[in-house]
Amino acid sequence: MEEIKADILILGSGGAGLFAALHAYDSNPRLKIVLATKGLIGKCGCSRMVQGGYNVVLDPKDSVELHFKDTIKGGAFINNQELAWTLVNDAPKRIHEMETKIGCFFDRREDGRIHQKPFAGQSFDRTVHRGDLTGIEIIARATDQVFARDITVLEETRGLELLTNSNGDRVVGALLMNIRTGQFIVVNAKAVIVATGGSASMYKISAPSFDKTGDGMAMCWRAGAEFVDMEMLQFHPTGLLAGKSRLSGSVLEEGLRGAGGRLYNAIGERFMERYDPERLERSTRDRVARAGYMEIMAGRGTPAGGVLLDMSHLGAEFVESKFPGMCERVRDIGKDLAREPVEVSPTAHFQMGGVRIDVNCYSSLKGLFVAGEDAGGVHGANRLGGNGIADSTVFGARAGDAAAEFAQSQNWVPVDQVQVKMFTNNVLKFFGHADGPDVYQLRDELKNLMWEKVGVVRTGQKLEQALKRLAEMSEEVERAKLPTGSLRGYNLALNEILNLRNQLVVAQLVAASALYRKESRGSHYREDFPETDNQNWLCNIFMRKKGDGYFIETRPVKLTRLRPEDVVAK
């Protein structure tokens, strides 16, 4: 088995992984840095899918205090305020770095200043963008920079498990698998940075790229890291509905509703009049998503299970000139966004919950750093559009800096070969399963189950039912069959099994935490507890592994900088 010794191992090549690599290397170019990514570098993950843009304070009339306040209000006050404060303070540094060091070009105003556009939930227009392809600009340039440095890149190589010392409190590396060959790689690293980007793809209708299947979160969970607010998962209100096409679930951007787009149910009612008569379609993401979902569940949806987004009253010329990318996307499924209503549905978009970190991305396990969507706490109960890519670059950079400092002060802790053997056997065992449950059926069942029972509208009863079935499915996936004689290289069924195994871990954390929080807040809506309850639930939910089960507890939110009454009072 191939063995690599590295100072720092990074898993993932989205905004968080790439910025971690660049910062770690630039902190000390003598460090041996290995970046392993499940997809192709520059082409995978969600950072490159970012269209809307990047929230950052650049205008002297704006302030980090305002950006912070918007972020905390958006997060319904359960954000980790120190993480949110770090986000808003570091974002200007990252944008400056991108323009001066990494080579990104963002759209500019006539006077030469960077153009900033409005985005939902913001008290100032602060979203930096490159047309509607902002993510590609950032990721392509950052990837070039990684190639320009002496960083070892392992593409189509997935992290399987974190390796720990005998006490289980120190991460000493990771077991990887080269997807192309199916061969294992052991990396003995002083520091490991996990940046694999969450697991929203475990829902029937979802927006993220398919390579993201909760691998990092599941690895961190199995290794014993502490998690926070796993119930918080964001649904975007307008995911495209396109049958079995991959485009189903892809986001039709918020600007469409902002510009005057209307939502109708199948019987022609402008249903937002019932849910938020004042703001109608311009209501917040969580409310519009919930309203659409309730219409569909009440039988007022389209036959395909959606509602209708109509832009046609705004005039085709206006829609086509303002939203060329969106029009093109819809044209791909044979529809005309500028001239006819288009079927949409809420779509699972982003995980706010994740591994608990501090401002330098240290997790609760020594040697383990986590950044980007795998980490929790920055966005509380709801993420503002534009704060996601800011999060991954800000905390990716911090993880790189911190891991470099850590690695320089540490020696390698040897890998436990018994543990490696156990983990490899736990993968190779599937080659002996000529018979057993079908992984694709289980995968589809998971997506439906999460959608119906752990989705936009939750109840205690549905969550309990989901938890029961998820536990059974976790056993079933361990018996899943692989076609007899299948090869190890590019084994799609094996990779699907490994994906599903991880998604089931994350799904159970989301469902358990959602059952625990007996109130509604931000993206988490309980039909049986529909009100926000600051008296009892202005707290975070922490979980960690305990034997085969888990330990769960609440701790009051640390309101270190802003309290709910400060905002209401002003």
Ligand SMILES: Cc1cc2nc3c(=O)[nH]c(=O)nc-3n(C[C@H](O)[C@H](O)[C@H](O)COP(=O)(O)OP(=O)(O)OC[C@H]3O[C@@H](n4cnc5c(N)ncnc54)[C@H](O)[C@@H]3O)c2cc1C
């Ligand atoms: C359609 C869409 C539009 C969006 N638009 C915006 C926007 O306009 N503004 C905004 O701020 N945010 C937006 N977001 C959110 C934003 O994309 C995320 O917040 C951010 O990109 C997450 O960055 P990340 O580095 O954590 O993960 P990602 O960029 O998703 O990267 C994850 C990486 O991990 C790799 N990986 C996965 N599993 C493994 C494994 N086992 N081993 C090794 N590598 C692994 C993947 O291949 C990938 O390279 C959008 C999201 C979507 C889905």
